[in-house]
Amino acid sequence: MKSFFGVDYYPEHWPVEMMDKDINRMVDMGVEVVRIGEFAWHIMEKNEGEYDFSFFDMVIEKLKKRGIKVIFGTPTATPPAWLINKYPEILQRDENLMPRSFGGRRMYCYNNETYREYTKRIVTELANHYKNEDSIIAWQIDNEFGHEGSDLCFCDTCKRGFRNYLKEKYGTVDNLNKSWGTVFWSQTYNSFDEIPLPLKTITHHNPSMQLDYKRFMSKSINEYAKFQVDILRDILGEKAFITTNIAGGYFDKNFDHKQMAKEMDIASYDNYPVWGGLKEPITPANIAMDLDFIRGLKRKNFWIVEELMGAQGHTIIGYLPRPNQAKMWAYQAVAHGAQSILFFRYRTATFGTEEFCLGIIDQDNREGRKYREVKEFFKDVKGYRELLQSPIKSEIAFLYDYENIWAWKIQPQSTAFNFKEEMLKLYTAFYRHNTHIDVIDSKDDFSNYKVVVLPVMMIVDEELKHRLEEFTKKGGTVVLTYRTSIKDRNNNLYLGKAMPCNLNDLTGIEVEEIESLQEGQFAYADGKFGRTKCSVMREMINSKGAEVLYTYQDKFYREKGCITLNKFGQGEVYYIGTSADEEILTKIAEEIVIKNDIEHYNTPYGVEVYTRYLNDKKYMFVMNHTDEDKEVLGIKLMPYDSKIIEVK
Ligand code: GAL
Ligand code: ZN
Numbered sequence: 001m002k003s004f005f006g007v008d009y010y011p012e013h014w015p016v017e018m019m020d021k022d023i024n025r026m027v028d029m030g031v032e033v034v035r036i037g038e039f040a041w042h043i044m045e046k047n048e049g050e051y052d053f054s055f056f057d058m059v060i061e062k063l064k065k066r067g068i069k070v071i072f073g074t075p076t077a078t079p080p081a082w083l084i085n086k087y088p089e090i091l092q093r094d095e096n097l098m099p100r101s102f103g104g105r106r107m108y109c110y111n112n113e114t115y116r117e118y119t120k121r122i123v124t125e126l127a128n129h130y131k132n133e134d135s136i137i138a139w140q141i142d143n144e145f146g147h148e149g150s151d152l153c154f155c156d157t158c159k160r161g162f163r164n165y166l167k168e169k170y171g172t173v174d175n176l177n178k179s180w181g182t183v184f185w186s187q188t189y190n191s192f193d194e195i196p197l198p199l200k201t202i203t204h205h206n207p208s209m210q211l212d213y214k215r216f217m218s219k220s221i222n223e224y225a226k227f228q229v230d231i232l233r234d235i236l237g238e239k240a241f242i243t244t245n246i247a248g249g250y251f252d253k254n255f256d257h258k259q260m261a262k263e264m265d266i267a268s269y270d271n272y273p274v275w276g277g278l279k280e281p282i283t284p285a286n287i288a289m290d291l292d293f294i295r296g297l298k299r300k301n302f303w304i305v306e307e308l309m310g311a312q313g314h315t316i317i318g319y320l321p322r323p324n325q326a327k328m329w330a331y332q333a334v335a336h337g338a339q340s341i342l343f344f345r346y347r348t349a350t351f352g353t354e355e356f357c358l359g360i361i362d363q364d365n366r367e368g369r370k371y372r373e374v375k376e377f378f379k380d381v382k383g384y385r386e387l388l389q390s391p392i393k394s395e396i397a398f399l400y401d402y403e404n405i406w407a408w409k410i411q412p413q414s415t416a417f418n419f420k421e422e423m424l425k426l427y428t429a430f431y432r433h434n435t436h437i438d439v440i441d442s443k444d445d446f447s448n449y450k451v452v453v454l455p456v457m458m459i460v461d462e463e464l465k466h467r468l469e470e471f472t473k474k475g476g477t478v479v480l481t482y483r484t485s486i487k488d489r490n491n492n493l494y495l496g497k498a499m500p501c502n503l504n505d506l507t508g509i510e511v512e513e514i515e516s517l518q519e520g521q522f523a524y525a526d527g528k529f530g531r532t533k534c535s536v537m538r539e540m541i542n543s544k545g546a547e548v549l550y551t552y553q554d555k556f557y558r559e560k561g562c563i564t565l566n567k568f569g570q571g572e573v574y575y576i577g578t579s580a581d582e583e584i585l586t587k588i589a590e591e592i593v594i595k596n597d598i599e600h601y602n603t604p605y606g607v608e609v610y611t612r613y614l615n616d617k618k619y620m621f622v623m624n625h626t627d628e629d630k631e632v633l634g635i636k637l638m639p640y641d642s643k644i645i646e647v648k
Contacts, residue, residue, distance in 0.1 A: 030378030038073025276313025310358025331642035335621035473569030508546035508566035539577035
């Protein structure tokens with residue numbers, strides 16, 4: 001699939017008379033593709049069974065005349081009022097068993113049979129209607145699965161579904177009781193029909209049960225997505241090219257994104273480095289990690305179907321991207337593997353919940369700074385299409401496992417713990433050296449990398465243990481952090497094993513005791529790269545062969561290791577038993593990058609370079625993420641400047 005550029009267009013939001021002018025302007029801007037349809041169910045089916053696609057037929061005709069292609073969205077993120085009023089049981093229920101009201105979006109239950117039926121009808125009609133429409137180059141199913149809290153449901157259908165899921169998984173209730181440890185607090189079940197959903201209770205539900213509930217929700221969302229994909233593939237056959245737009249906050253969601261991406265022809269992302277209420281954007285490293293995560297889903301380049309241009313927010317508006325800043329984010333996105341980009345949105349709406357989600361054109365309908373930036377960006381990147389499609393090779397991989405992330409969500413163990421922040425801290429340490437990094441599922445093959453980093457991997461099963469050992473034996477470097485391998489897949493601790501339970505040999509250490517540190521609470525450790533603050537958690541480590549790089553500084557734990565390095569086979573294993581300072585982590589990362597001869601660049605703080613290769617040529621994407629003039633590789637950069645440079 002080639003690379004293309006465009007905008008998210010909502011033609012239904014303006015008088016029809018404006019359409020021709022708008023499309024002309026899009027052509028002038030350099031738009032090649034627009035996304036339409038994804039929230040327009042009522043326009044397509046005003047009353048039950050009255051399908052009418054004439055509005056979009058007209059839009060597509062007009063776009064076609066000007067050579068603009070289409071990504072069509074299925075409208076299931078916003079069921080119409082008539083449907084919800086007829087079948088209120090479609091609505092999700094929250095943890096207090098309150099239905100989510102009609103009025104927002106994404107309020108349907110993924111397991112509701114009636115909703116599946118109506119989904120099937122609208123998607124079938126839509127696909128049949130457009131199956132011969134060549135200007136539709138791709139389909140987007142739904143919109144941002146699981147976003148805005150729509151990834152949990154506690155309705156009766158889900159309760160039945162959960163019990164069936166457990167029956168299938170455990171076979172007998174005795175087996176479930178054993179696996180969950182229900183003898184604790186007299187929670188032993190006599191039958192599957194007694195098992196509750198994790199509704200509000202006093203203190204907390206059983207952690208094994210909660211993890212299974214999250215698995216069940218993940219399965220429900222992914223099955224619903226597959227249900228739509230299958231309908232489209234059935235009707236469109238060979239021509240089907242399907243994606244779905246993944247929202248930010250992917251580590252906070254209760255569905256396995258990798259699983260969903262398997263069903264798609266390409267992974268797509270909605271890239272919003274800043275949103276409602278934020279005083280400033282997320283860090284450049286955070287944006288980069290997001291992009292690397294999306295690329296990791298299919299281990300291929302991807303699309304961005306919503307790229308922020310204006311400030312955004314529903315009731316509270318976010319930070320105003322400075323001149324050229326949003327454009328620079330678009331350069332950063334293509335650098336990290338976005339081979340196509342659509343900006344959100346063509347023009348700001350003058351009504352509805354999103355009238356403060358500002359577009360390229362504002363409500364004044366004038367061509368201003370944002371318009372010029374988009375136009376310039378399109379013009380420039382179109383000269384590099386082949387480069388943008390070239391594969392990205394990384395020698396460093398960050399590994400995650402959704403079940404591990406959920407286990408942390410269930411028991412964060414410190415008020416200061418946040419999975420994404422812990423991941424990001426380490427990611428930032430490597431990002432600082434302008435290395436290529438893949439963010440991938442720990443079940444993916446990682447044997448060809450030089451370095452793998454597994455932040456806070458509580459769940460390390462036998463299989464992962466084995467693969468890590470093989471990887472290290474052959475010369476790989478592994479980086480682990482605190483609370484590694486303390487839990488099994490049932491979310492229970494191991495009996496009779498020192499922590500990190502499955503990785504004592506690999507790490508050459510044993511953790512004797514741990515201390516949870518709350519927000520604002522720190523310990524200190526000294527070692528190789530100078531003093532580090534320890535936050536979130538610290539482990540008192542006894543070496544069983546590993547070199548101790550850091551020891552604690554307080555009275556009772558001076559003898560205990562904090563950071564260690566073990567030789568294992570031809571390889572090395574770093575174990576960081578705390579959430580260390582970014583500065584120290586950056587030095588550890590540098591040591592690893594140098595030892596492993598990994599391509600990297602020193603740049604001034606806030607300046608990112610990302611290399612890409614095409615045929616025998618090397619290109620550098622250079623981004624100044626700061627509001628100051630900078631210089632790098634002999635190139636002068638204005639605030640928020642970005643450039644693509646061919647390196648001779
Ligand atoms: C995205 C969403 C869009 C719109 C946008 C506003 O998350 O997919 O439909 O809501 O945010 O910034
Ligand atoms: Zn439900």
